[in-house]
Amino acid sequence: MLKDKPNHKPKIVIIGAGFAGLRAVKNLARIDAEILLIDRNNYHTFVPLLYQVATAFIPPKTVAYPLHKYLHSAANTRFFQAEVLAIDFERKFVTSDRENIIYDYLVIATGSKTKFLGVDGAPKYTYPLRTFNDAIALRDRILGNLERAVTCTDYEKRQQLLTFIIVGGGATGVELAGALSELIQTSLVDNYPQLDPREVKIILIHSGTRLLADFPERLGDYTGKQLRRRGVKIHFSTRVHSVMPGAIELDDGTIVKTATIIWTAGVEANLPADSENLSTAKSSKELLKNIAPRRDQACVSSTLQLLNYPEVYAVGDVAYVEQDGKPLLGIAPEALQQGTAVAGNLKRQLRGLPPKSFNYFNKGTAAIIARNAGVAYLFGKIPLKGWFAWLLWLGIHLYYLPGLSNRLIVFKSWVRNYFTGKRNLRQIASKSTKIPVNGA
Numbered sequence: 001m002l003k004d005k006p007n008h009k010p011k012i013v014i015i016g017a018g019f020a021g022l023r024a025v026k027n028l029a030r031i032d033a034e035i036l037l038i039d040r041n042n043y044h045t046f047v048p049l050l051y052q053v054a055t056a057f058i059p060p061k062t063v064a065y066p067l068h069k070y071l072h073s074a075a076n077t078r079f080f081q082a083e084v085l086a087i088d089f090e091r092k093f094v095t096s097d098r099e100n101i102i103y104d105y106l107v108i109a110t111g112s113k114t115k116f117l118g119v120d121g122a123p124k125y126t127y128p129l130r131t132f133n134d135a136i137a138l139r140d141r142i143l144g145n146l147e148r149a150v151t152c153t154d155y156e157k158r159q160q161l162l163t164f165i166i167v168g169g170g171a172t173g174v175e176l177a178g179a180l181s182e183l184i185q186t187s188l189v190d191n192y193p194q195l196d197p198r199e200v201k202i203i204l205i206h207s208g209t210r211l212l213a214d215f216p217e218r219l220g221d222y223t224g225k226q227l228r229r230r231g232v233k234i235h236f237s238t239r240v241h242s243v244m245p246g247a248i249e250l251d252d253g254t255i256v257k258t259a260t261i262i263w264t265a266g267v268e269a270n271l272p273a274d275s276e277n278l279s280t281a282k283s284s285k286e287l288l289k290n291i292a293p294r295r296d297q298a299c300v301s302s303t304l305q306l307l308n309y310p311e312v313y314a315v316g317d318v319a320y321v322e323q324d325g326k327p328l329l330g331i332a333p334e335a336l337q338q339g340t341a342v343a344g345n346l347k348r349q350l351r352g353l354p355p356k357s358f359n360y361f362n363k364g365t366a367a368i369i370a371r372n373a374g375v376a377y378l379f380g381k382i383p384l385k386g387w388f389a390w391l392l393w394l395g396i397h398l399y400y401l402p403g404l405s406n407r408l409i410v411f412k413s414w415v416r417n418y419f420t421g422k423r424n425l426r427q428i429a430s431k432s433t434k435i436p437v438n439g440a
């Protein structure tokens with residue numbers, strides 16, 4: 001067990017240094033308690049910009065902010081790098097791959113993970129985009145395919161290398177499709193003059209009838225038009241039947257040969273695998289009526305506490321939280337506001353006061369499509385599209401990106417790319433052997 005100091009202060013353990021966990025740490029920095037932040041990585045991943053790393057837009061290091069820098073001003077907080085494996089709520093301890101850790105209060109902020117929806121071959125043969133390593137692997141694959149295509153004289157194999165399939169028409173799928181099309185239209189011409197951009201196919205496969213289901217219909221329609229104008233082929237009402245090395249099979253039996261399938265279609269709560277007694281939305285029939293089947297989140301009360309354990313909170317993507325009778329979407333502002341709320345409630349509990357209900361203030365959602373094209377839905381009421389929504393998205397993400405030097409680097413990359421179309425990030429970091437390219 002991780003030892004306590006002799007004069008026992010209340011010990012708050014926070015699992016997850018994402019948006020919710022770090023916001024909680026920041027708001028608890030001055031209290032008289034011992035805080036332990038646990039994460040499997042020693043950096044905070046700025047998830048919304050992962051797609052820009054994957055498409056060689058910005059340097060990888062800008063989305064992985066060192067936690068020790070972040071914790072510099074939180075004297076009451078220690079960081080412990082470990083993978084949490086299980087939580088024993090009765091005996092109040094966390095089991096990790098390094099040692100067991102006891103707690104007085106616990107905050108579970110472990111986010112979400114990719115869900116492959118039971119599609120045969122998808123976990124093995126597709127590229128998800130949820131972690132820093134996912135983004136690097138995908139970037140290496142995209143660049144690696146271009147390198148291989150340059151010297152590939154077999155027409156069919158070159159076609160396979162230059163066909164990119166994105167599964168899922170939510171914000172991540174849309175952003176990737178747009179960024180990939182820009183990469184091809186601008187940098188490919190510049191860096192790979194031997195390749196003809198017309199040979200490259202970007203195909204977006206979506207099970208719904210329109211893109212961006214969380215936005216108003218006309219913003220989804222606008223997004224579809226913008227992507228098509230940029231050469232992205234969109235298949236609506238189409239499901240993936242199975243995935244194999246080098247090809248994808250759709251539910252109508254069509255087989256498309258491709259060297260790269262990017263999976264953005266599903267997400268589920270990322271709860272430590274073995275957390276006994278945890279009531280999840282999936283196991284609660286009452287909540288199941290209202291919940292999208294993609295999630296499997298921890299059920300919490302309006303105060304964000306676990307139903308049977310008032311000393312345990314779950315926040316961010318991992319928690320099932322409703323606002324006005326509807327589940328929250330699973331976006332960063334929700335996680336940030338929950339991080340603030342959980343810190344407030346812990347302070348109240350420590351003073352012997354009852355925790356307060358969480359209320360989400362919806363400032364809105366935004367998605368970027370490509371240069372000069374974005375969509376936003378402000379305050380859940382005001383739809384915006386085009387150049388202003390695009391600029392708004394860039395401004396918001398630059399503001400929230402941790403670290404001044406990261407902001408400067410990202411800003412410089414964006415400005416450079418906007419005016420010159422250049423992306424200079426051509427280094428392939430690994431051999432990208434995850435998925436074999438059949439035949440190519």
Ligand SMILES: Cc1cc2nc3c(=O)[nH]c(=O)nc-3n(C[C@H](O)[C@H](O)[C@H](O)COP(=O)(O)OP(=O)(O)OC[C@H]3O[C@@H](n4cnc5c(N)ncnc54)[C@H](O)[C@@H]3O)c2cc1C
Pocket residue numbers: 015016017018019020021038039040041043044045047048049050051082083084085109110111112129130171172270271272315316317318330331332333335366
């Ligand atoms: C590709 C993509 C793009 C997105 N773009 C946007 C966007 O533009 N705007 C927006 O608002 N939202 C966006 N989102 C959603 C947003 O990223 C999430 O809502 C947000 O990250 C949730 O924050 P969180 O703190 O709950 O989890 P996270 O930020 O995911 O943090 C979870 C942390 O827990 C750690 N962890 C998990 N399990 C363990 C374990 N067992 N042991 C130890 N550590 C563990 C992880 O390493 C991670 O650091 C996007 C999501 C994705 C996948």
